[in-house]
Amino acid sequence: MSLTPSLPPSFPPFSALVTRLRAAGCVFAEDEAQLLAAAAATPAELTVMVERRAAGLPLEHVIGWAEFCGLRIAVDSGVFVPRRRTEFLVERAVALTGPGAVVVDLCCGSGALGAALAAAVGGVDLHAADIDPAAVRCARRNIAAAGGRAYRGDLFDPLPTALRGRVDVLLANVPYVPTGEVELLPAEARLHEARVALDGGADGLDVLRRVTAGATHWLAPGGHLLFETSERQVPGALRTVEDAGLVPEVAECEERYAVVLTGTRPLG
Incomplete structure (x- = not known):
């Protein structure tokens, strides 16, 4: 047949x-x-x-959506397309998230991570933020079903101040491609996704340093920061997490070539 x-x-x-x-x-x-x-x-x-x-346009931009964690995520032209390897980050976050948790999806892009976590756990208080206005428009659509709210601005700046010290799970899909390697990316990403979603600075860790520096002010005691990085960046990422006073943990998924670091704010 x-x-x-x-x-x-x-x-x-x-x-x-x-x-x-x-x-x-x-x-x-x-x-x-x-x-x-x-x-x-x-x-x-x-x-x-x-x-x-x-x-050469990404298929997801042409049809207007991407499959991620079993969900159909709206992806407009120019918006970062959620990668299947990043499903590992969501899986790690799900294991740390309970109903009613305060969740922030930082550098949210389409809002795929927050939407997937909310679908898996349910009942979370979901917030998302990105500096790219096109991404924020997408995120608002994708997290609406979970009652999530999306804000436009630089990292923590647009978040409600009432969230300071109350965030249980902070997802931060920060850009981590070193500036000198952006031009080596496949054309689909290099030409059709926002550079701000790809370029992580000279060593790929510039945005991560800013996130970890602010994380301790926003995380609740015992709260978790989760982010993706490359295998060769793990030593530098570990130092960055430790320098911020967070307790690090590294997890790898060989099948998806994914590395996820978790930084936990100590209790007390």
């Missing part, structure tokens, strides 16, 4: 879509063609979407 979708007669043949995408270098051309065909309302719209994808 063929799994090839049957498109209406007025639509281009499915095989033609696959051929166009494969010629453009799309490794998963068949899967992408199915997603594009499902997202298009008209033949003209499908043609435009296929050409946008063939031109």
Whole structure:
């Protein structure tokens, strides 16, 4: 039995879509063609979407959403696309979060992390913040179902002051690509995602240093900061967490090539 979708007669043949995408270098051309065909309302719209994808735009920007932790996360053009490896960070956070917890998703991008954590735990008091206005608009849509609120501004600056010292779980998907390596990223990220979501400064840890410096003022006693980094940045990230007075823990997921650090504010 063929799994090839049957498109209406007025639509281009499915095989033609696959051929166009494969010629453009799309490794998963068949899967992408199915997603594009499902997202298009008209033949003209499908043609435009296929050409946008063939031109190098991220598939998620073309269809308007990304799958993350089993959720469909809205992702507008230019907004950072949540990576599947970052699901490991959410899994680590879920294990530390109870119903009613105060959760902040900092450098939230689309708000995928906060939305996924809220869906997994339920009943959390969710807040998100990002400096990119397009990201904040996305996050507001994605966390609305959880009753979350999203703010635009630099790191902690836009958060309500009433949250100081009360945050139980602080998710911070900070940019950690060293400035000199941004140009080495795949074109999908380098050309179509906000640089502020990628560039972590000279050693990739500049934003993390600012986050850890402020974390102790916002975390509740026993509260946790969680962030993703690269394997080679772990020693520097550990020092940064320790210098902020937080107790670090490193976790790795080889299957997803993910490294997550947790910094816990000591009790008392």
